[in-house]
């Protein structure tokens with residue numbers, strides 16, 4: 001019997017043996033296309049030699065030095081390069097080790113900034129239904145993910161109140177596209193006012209494109225511009241959770257920049273290290289850092305491994321790889337093929353609806369009938385069944401449905417996938 005406590009204690013998991021590019025092999029020699037980059041993480045694919053070399057070289061120099069005692073060159077350089085890629089004046093970085101820690105740290109920073117601005121009463125966070133910001137208790141408090149909130153209810157804030165920007169299942173979805181953004185965003189303002197408005201609300205948090213809790217829900221144009229305006233009007237910070245959408249997944253370095261808006265805090269993780277080490281980053285706008293500089297001068301809430309030189313060197317090597325191999329160029333080329341391929345499958349199968357996404361983050365959902373958009377009965381678990389069928393075909397995809405709509409699926413292969421590999425992915429999916 002295994003001593004490792006796994007997600008599902010009853011499930012006989014295959015053991016992964018090795019990976020190369022978009023491919024994974026188990027110990028029995030079966031191959032799988034990693035159609036979800038694990039959890040939207042392995043962005044440059046598996047087994048990249050350059051990363052292994054960078055890892056070994058840094059480990060020989062110095063793997064760990066505590067950031068309260070030393071700074072280190074890889075972390076300094078990584079912060080410099082990330083802030084150059086981030087939109088606007090997002091010009092300081094705090095490193096953490098996961099997306100959940102990034103959510104926690106963004107909360108702490110928002111509370112600290114308001115405290116140091118003499119407004120300690122601003123303590124409320126507003127978030128959306130069908131959102132996911134992490135499993136730690138603060139992050140889970142903000143997450144509109146029924147399944148993962150599970151039995152922890154007593155320890156969490158009230159369920160996030162703002163409806164998702166979910167055109168397929170919203171009454172504004174039939175409006176002309178240019179009118180949708182303003183209507184879809186209105187509930188944020190309602191929620192901010194209901195929570196006490198400018199006096200009480202510290203920040204709102206949103207994923208530019210909802211990933212794990214919805215299956216690539218892309219907001220209508222103008223949505224984030226309008227949300228930025230609402231936040232400014234009510235003196236509320238805007239936290240963009242780019243743990244999935246950051247680092248090239250949606251075709252540019254960060255999805256926040258699509259509408260030219262600058263969030264106050266931008267979180268990223270997953271693709272930052274592309275899975276080669278645990279790493280996350282909280283990127284802050286200049287005025288927030290200035291508040292702290294002129295106030296306490298301290299941002300002391302780090303974790304033991306925050307910004308360790310080994311992880312930072314690995315992330316630098318990932319960034320180098322992405323730039324040298326024009327990975328964003330590949331995302332642009334493959335995105336169009338992915339959209340066409342998924343829409344062709346939708347044409348063939350009446351139970352597939354609302355193919356949606358951007359870059360290499362795509363989703364769709366299962367319905368009983370496209371007209372009525374009726375989801376399959378919950379007891380059937382369409383998503384789980386499909387994920388299992390894909391597995392049998394040697395394709396890994398990610399279940400992104402949450403109760404009571406457990407019917408969505410995410411396709412998010414490594415950003416280095418070739419045209420032939422994408423064709424093979426779609427063929428295996430078709431068979432499933």
Ligand code: PLP
Nearest residue numbers: 098099100132133134241243244
């Ligand atoms: N934020 C978003 C948008 C996520 O998708 C996730 C994980 O899926 C997290 C935060 C939490 O990240 P982690 O699992 O690295 O703690």
